[in-house]
Amino acid sequence: MMSSQQNNGMGDNFSSNAFGNPNNQDFFQPQMNTQIQMQSVRPQMDPAGVPPPPQQQQQQQPQQSQHTTWWGTCMSCCDIQTYKRYFDVDTSDISSRIAGALMYFYVPDKFRNDILGMAPKEGVMGKGPDLYGPFWITMTLIFSVAVSSNAELYFHSKVGNGFHYDISHLLNAFTLVTVFGWGLPSLLWLLMKCLGLEGVGMVELICLYGYSLTPFLIATLLCMLPWEFLIWVGLLLATVMSGMLILRNLAGLLLQSDSTTQRAGSLLLFIFGCHFLFFLVLKFTFY
16 A cells, blocks of 8 residues: 555656646656757758758758857858868869869850759759869969960061060969959859859859859960960850850849849940950950
């Protein structure tokens, strides 16, 4: 009898402690921990607006609470881990992206969705945009413009007058290519934010503009030949291929985000105008 009374007393105490007191933190704490853990597994968006690939989402889970505020987002821009995945590419990735920029520049959204892997295939996202390729393409084009422009001066110089290498071509090429390949896409991203046109991140724009410079690498080699007509044709074809790669991969996204198509149309005309201006500056400054 005493044991049964003790057991009933223990059951009453358990019921009153666990269910009778709704403020009991020991009972509700596991549910709270479960909710926190469920929230922490959500993938983190980077400052450029591009979601991370699946293989890196688990690495970013412990840092979720650090970037929930605007100050955490600003500090993540200065963190090298934020940009680490944009350099996680190998030689085959860079080669396929360079070849895709030359072969599929006229196909709508082909380079962005299939080559960069922005569109999921069978539920799996690709590696996405990178900064490794655009960086080296930009640096290579700078030296290619400087060398080919001085070679063009050499072939057009008169015999007996001598030839002097113009170092200013290297500095001018660095300014022009850097502003076009990195500064212009950053400006476009700001304009899209101001105009309310969403869907394209800053890193993706820099990546598109970086690979769009690939045709100019071939054109600058042709510019070393002492034929003015060939220089005009080479630079013009490179400008058309580069411009079509940008417009074909951005026009659909911009027009879908703009119901009236007026803001998107103006921005596309601005992109075309910048390419034509880059062609003129490149021709009359260096060749």
